[in-house]
Structures are given as structure tokens and as C-alpha cells.
Amino acid sequence: MIENVLWVAVALMLACSLIPKRIKIRKLLGAIGWGFFSIHWFYQPMHFIEIRDYVNVVLVIVVGIVCLILAYNMLKEYKSMKLIGDGTVDVTSMATVATALASLFYFPFAQMDSLNVWIISLVTDNVFWTLQALGQPAEMAAWNKIALNGHQVEIILACTAIESIALFIGLIASVNAPLKKLLSAFMVSVPIIYTLNIIRDVFVIVAYAYQWFGPNSFDIAHHTIAKIGSGIALFGIAYIVMRILPELVDLIEGIWKMVTEYIYSIYEKVRNE
Template identity: 55%
Template structure:
């Protein structure tokens, strides 16, 4: 249900924008994370229906992770201490990152007019690039046909997930504006441009049948995905060099998760 998603995002965003570091910020954030976990817990049924068990595991894991964040923020609220005793407040920063990233992603994912606009914009950019390369292709809606082979441009072809992720991480860091802008420049525009190149590669590889009858699968599922993974790794490295607080956030979340799981294990074994 979308109402669950929007309530959770609204609460986390409210927690992010409230001034200071008072207890109400933590309790609002904790409730937001708790409801966000319910959103993810609703997803496995869909993936079970289509027999996508990898995403079943991922969504269940995401739900558990959200519950752990919610529990940590609630404990911090009641005990009046900051998470992990680090230089940055892990749960605040994670809440800000998720709230801001969600604001950039879910409107495009859930509002049809925005989704169509984004897909249309990316399709236009792909067509412009093909034209610049003097490759003759034609477009029907969000379908691009080249050499008689048609590729459909969907939301996953826009890189909005990666863009939203980096926007959330960058905006969650308390750093000088110059460093934030530098991190933005080496990530968001670069991701968008590389994604257009990736999409053009898939269209041309499929149209030219570079890899035989399975050209689309090889170009899209193997080469393009591998290339995207390498590119995102390099971009993430560059961003963390500029904003090392992001690495501290990741490290802190790992420590928090392992500590919470260890405590849960002790309680379960203790009860037995």
C-alpha cells in the first residue's frame, strides 16, 4: 500500500528537517523506520508470485534492517545517547539519507506523470545520441527501434535509483558546500551520462546483433550491468574520498547491525 510508504517517508523527512537533536526527532524517526519496515515486508509476496527469490530475501533483509534502525533510534531516545559514540550520529545521518533519497526516487517510481516524463526525457537523450552518431533509429513512445530490433525504455533504464541513492548520501552529510558540490558533480551528472551511454550501447548491440541471437541478453544483462557495477564502484570511491563521513556512516551501520544481531542472539539463547 502506497499510504504506508508515504507515511514512513514523511515521518523520516520530518525527523530530518526538525532543528536540533531533541528526543522528538529520534522518536519520529524511529516510527518512520518502523513503518518503512512494514512497506518492505509487503514486497516478498509479489516476488514469491513471480518466483524471484533473490528479491524475496533482499526485501525481507531490508525490512529487518529498518526494524533495527527503528529500535536503535528508540533506545537512543529513551537512554539519551548518540549512536555508536562516533563523530557523526549514525541514525540521524541514515534517516536523512533515506528520507532525501526517497524524495528523489519514489515520486518518479509511484506517480505516473513523473515516471512518464523521466522515461521520455531519457528516451529523448538516447535518440539524440544515436542521431549524433549518425545511426538511424525511430521512436514510438518509449520504444526505440534500430535495424528492426526494438528496445523498451523503462524506469530501470533511467538510473534514478543510483541517482537518488547518491543524492541522499551527499545531502545527509554535514560538510562545506564546496565539498558537497564536488561530490555531486562527480556522481549525479556522471551517472546520468554513463547511463545514456549504457542504453545506447544496448540499443546498438541489439540492433546490430553484435553477440548473435542473444545480443540483447548479453549486452543488457551481462556487459551493461557489469559496466554499471564497476562505474558505480569508482564513483562511490571518488565520493567517499571527498566526503569520508559517508564511509563512517556505512561502517557505523555495519557495527550497529552486528551489535543488534548479537544482542538479539544473546536474548534468544538466554531465554532457552
């Protein structure tokens, strides 16, 4: 059920991205696509609650709300029948293109068993090789499981950094810039994200194996320390990418302005009632 909702959202956003800008129906398709996309994100909190990943619980709820705000603004743009003029950043369209491209890259890995197994196997092998290179007596307990010091960790899709990689690919590909700049932005983001993720997985496995933080070592290492470290790393990488592609600054500022204006309008309504 939820997979169908997801593919409907991606199809609508892709259609919005491909239809020429002068055709206003694209804004309506984009608005509906963002609405469906929000359903996907609002469906996620229960999964993260079950695995006690409360940072992601908050994150997916925030993403779902942002999706609804983008849907609302695209619907307003459609109803106003006003085209975005040349030289003006069309924030909702740019965000839709970036999301459609990122989704097209990511969701095949999430939905197709062959790609899912391939990326997880690749990361598992790289993590195992790194542990061996560091002198750790790790063992392959299964094709996607690594054992160390009597403790076993399973590598799942979320451990591959494919979400972050897809996000940066979508953002970079959505920008109209010279190929040299696009390739530079790719090289300072995707390979570095993949490498840092291998280091993150190694850290979590070693911390859990030797109980560095007591009985809750896995939760502390994975849900807290690794999350904070990943956030700082992604922030730094995003800063470098935006220096290369300043058009992304306009996108982020536009979305921030859109979200804050919407929240402020809700606040004003509540205050005046």
C-alpha cells in the same frame, strides 16, 4: 496501498530529520518511519521475480532487513533516553536524513505522471540521439520505445538511473560540509551517473537488437552485464565522493557495524538455545 505506506514512511523520517536533536521523540518517529519503509521494500520482490531480475530480488530483501535493523536501533536509542553527544556520529539520524532527502527527490518521479513522463522522455531522447550518433539505424517506435534491427525496447523509470541519482543527492545533502565540497561531490556523481546510464541503455539496446548473446540477449545484457557494470561504476563514484566528503565513511561504517552486531547477536542467541 503501498504508495500510502511509502509516503507515511517518508513523512515520519522527514519529521525526524527536522525536529531538533535534543527532542527525543524524533528517534521514535524515525524508528516507526524505518519500519514503514521496510514494508515498502519487502513488497518489491514479487515485481522483480516477474521480470526475472533476481539480483534486485536479493537487493530489496537486504535493504528491507537493514531498514528493520535501523528501526530497532532507533527504538533502542529512544528508550535509553540518551542523547548523542557532540563529536559523536549519530548514525541512525544521519541515515534517516539522507533517506528522507533521497526519497523526497525520487518518489515524485515515481508517483507523479508529469515528472515520470518527463524523465523517461528525456532519457529516451538522449539514448536515441546517442544511437544515431553511433550510426545505428534506430527508430522511435513510441515516446518511450526505441526499435533497432527488428527489436524493440521500452524505456521505463528504472532505466533513467533516478534511483541512484536520488541516493547520491540524499547522501551528499545530509552532510554538514562547506558548499564547495558539496558541489564537488555532486559534480563527480550525479552528471556522471546520468551519462553512464545512457551508455548502459545504449549497450542493452544494441546487444538485444543484434542478439549478441543469443536468444537471451536482453536478460544477459540487462540483468547481468549491465548490473555488474553499474555496480562497479557506482562503487567507484562512491569512493570518489567519500574522498571529498569523509563524513560519509563514518555513516557507512556505522551502518555496517550496526548490521553486523545485530546479526551476531541473533547468531549468539540461536547458538545458546
